[in-house]
Amino acid sequence: MASYRGHLTFAGLLGAGYGSLALLEGNGDWGPALIAAGLTTLGGLLPDLDSDSGVPVRELFGAAAAVVPILLFDRVKDLCQQSTEQTLFVLAVLYLFIRYVLSYIFKSFTVHRGMFHSVPALLIAGLATYLLYPSDDVRRRLFLSGATMLGFLSHLILDEIYSVDFLGARLHPNKYAGSALKFFSKSWLATLTTYLLLGFLAWRAWLDGR
Ligand SMILES: [Zn+2]
Structure with a gap:
């Protein structure tokens, strides 16, 4: 588990569950359900973008x-x-x-398992989904940003449990690597960049919601 395939399977299953929540609205529109399932799955793969x-x-x-x-x-x-x-x-x-x-x-x-595997990065992924999704329906945008964050969270938790990397090889932690569910890394530059980006996106989302 916690290899590429492990993340894909786990996030895909979560996505199927989360996406089917959209069907409970009962208006027969299956579009949001499938998009949500897809975003959860994608969210589950996103943190490993930092793996080379x-x-x-x-x-x-x-x-x-x-x-x-x-x-x-x-x-x-x-x-x-x-x-x-x-x-x-x-x-x-x-x-x-x-x-x-x-x-x-x-x-x-x-850096693999650097700030991209962190709680603020999870929020960045959620805010980016919220901002990018082309709809005026705030509830739907929140629902889909929740999908991305759920997948992302599943990845962080799996990584935290299994210290095995992306392709199933044993992880040799870089000195900047830390817990997957962290708020800060040892690199102050990476930490600062992450929080600046988070602040910027939060500000944009706030402007958007007014
Ligand atoms: Zn990972």
Whole structure:
């Protein structure tokens, strides 16, 4: 357990349970249920973005690069004054940016089991879902951000229980690595960056809710 497959299975099962809560509303709309299940599963894989061990990380960045432009489609179109060509161009640049630039920055600056495996990172993932989700329905956005955080939490708890990493190999903790459910790491820079990002997203979410 607590390998890539372990996280995928556990978060997937949680997602099925959490997603089916959306069906209790009884309006026959299965969309939110499946999105919630997907977000829980994705949330369960997210913390290991800091692991440099290859394929799954590339897949996650590939998935994010594809999904984020879709989520931002309406907003970018507004920014581009409804011009389809400009919108497509901006979204393509965004795709390349996430796929290559962001993933590169990420790999260079993160340490496996560093601040990405922490409670503030969990909140960042939840806030990012809340902010990115293209809907005016606050309840639905909260529900989906809960899905991401549930998956993320399942990952942290599994990692905490099993000290085995991403691909099932024994973990050789880096000196910056600590408990998966931590609030601070030994690197003050990583800790500061994490809390600045958290503060910024919380501020944006607060502005959004007014
Ligand atoms: Zn992990």
